[in-house]
Amino acid sequence: MTSVIVKANVNIALIKYWGKRDETLFLPTKSSLSITLDGLGTTMTLSKSSEDSLKIDKQTITDEKAEKVLRFISLVRSLYGISDHVAIDSQSTVPVGAGLASSASAFSALAIGLNALFSLNLSPREVAMLARRGSGSACRSILGGFVLWNKGILDDGSDSDAVQLFPETWWASLRVMVVSISTKEKIVSSRQGMQETQKTSPLYAAWVASDEPLLPKMQVAIERKEFLTLGMLTEQSCFGMHATMLTTNPPLLYWLSETVEVLNSIFAARATGLPCFATIDAGPNVKILVEQQHVPALQALLHNHHYTICSLGEGAQVL
Numbered sequence: 001m002t003s004v005i006v007k008a009n010v011n012i013a014l015i016k017y018w019g020k021r022d023e024t025l026f027l028p029t030k031s032s033l034s035i036t037l038d039g040l041g042t043t044m045t046l047s048k049s050s051e052d053s054l055k056i057d058k059q060t061i062t063d064e065k066a067e068k069v070l071r072f073i074s075l076v077r078s079l080y081g082i083s084d085h086v087a088i089d090s091q092s093t094v095p096v097g098a099g100l101a102s103s104a105s106a107f108s109a110l111a112i113g114l115n116a117l118f119s120l121n122l123s124p125r126e127v128a129m130l131a132r133r134g135s136g137s138a139c140r141s142i143l144g145g146f147v148l149w150n151k152g153i154l155d156d157g158s159d160s161d162a163v164q165l166f167p168e169t170w171w172a173s174l175r176v177m178v179v180s181i182s183t184k185e186k187i188v189s190s191r192q193g194m195q196e197t198q199k200t201s202p203l204y205a206a207w208v209a210s211d212e213p214l215l216p217k218m219q220v221a222i223e224r225k226e227f228l229t230l231g232m233l234t235e236q237s238c239f240g241m242h243a244t245m246l247t248t249n250p251p252l253l254y255w256l257s258e259t260v261e262v263l264n265s266i267f268a269a270r271a272t273g274l275p276c277f278a279t280i281d282a283g284p285n286v287k288i289l290v291e292q293q294h295v296p297a298l299q300a301l302l303h304n305h306h307y308t309i310c311s312l313g314e315g316a317q318v319l
């Protein structure tokens with residue numbers, strides 16, 4: 001095979017990951033749980049070539065982002081004894097580096113693409129573990145629907161895998177409104193940000209300890225399709241994580257004033273009976289969980305913002 005085309009969707013964590021127990025193997029300090037979204041992601045063509053190269057949306061990239069991708073390709077070459085080089089041509093429907101999980105879909109696409117291009121014959125579990133080495137949260141995008149990333153306890157990371165809890169069809173009425181507030185790249189990357197938080201936030205250990213019990217509760221909420229519990233747990237994990245970010249030294253404030261404006265609109269709407277809940281990652285954009293029947297009311301509320309409505313989506317695929 002000389003060329004493959006692959007596709008991967010972004011995922012949004014309901015129970016967050018922020019911090020590693022092993023920087024080289026990308027092993028997290030705690031387990032996390034996400035949903036894979038339909039329609040926001042990366043389509044990538046990988047071709048054997050005389051040298052490694054990266055194009056994003058037709059532009060040749062040579063910056064830090066390209067270095068991360070090229071480092072990942074070198075890692076795969078050394079892990080599997082490959083000598084070929086790869087030209088990557090990536091098209092994204094997500095703005096890069098704006099806390100919209102673009103790296104999750106990109107590294108998930110890259111891992112599944114390299115597996116196919118080099119006929120590595122890795123299982124989906126092994127592909128997810130490989131994707132994790134590019135960007136931790138990327139392991140969750142290999143699978144569709146509701147996905148658990150186990151933190152694992154082994155030093156070699158062989159038990160830090162991604163597991164599909166429920167398929168994308170499980171909760172057909174669940175929607176995510178992705179409110180795009182800024183597409184500018186964040187100043188502090190997640191990788192650097194989480195390192196600083198772990199080192200300096202006095203709240204970090206308390207967050208990990210208090211967040212861990214939320215995960216089994218979230219699994220039950222999903223199983224029973226209890227939207228209010230799902231929403232409350234999502235906000236608890238998200239704002240707990242942001243509390244650790246804010247108490248990092250120097251503080252990590254990924255929000256903009258419009259982020260706070262949207263949050264206040266959601267909280268006010270909820271007080272008047274509109275069930276909707278927010279989650280935010282390492283960027284200013286807000287993702288709002290809502291059930292299909294309440295989408296029109298939410299659209300009316302946020303009509304002056306840019307947004308996309310997503311259903312749950314499937315895992316990464318070779319096209």
Ligand code: PMV
Nearest residue numbers: 013016017136137190281282
């Ligand atoms: O995988 P990274 O390095 O892009 O980190 C993702 C961290 C958050 O998006 C903030 C949380 C999460 O669990 O996705």
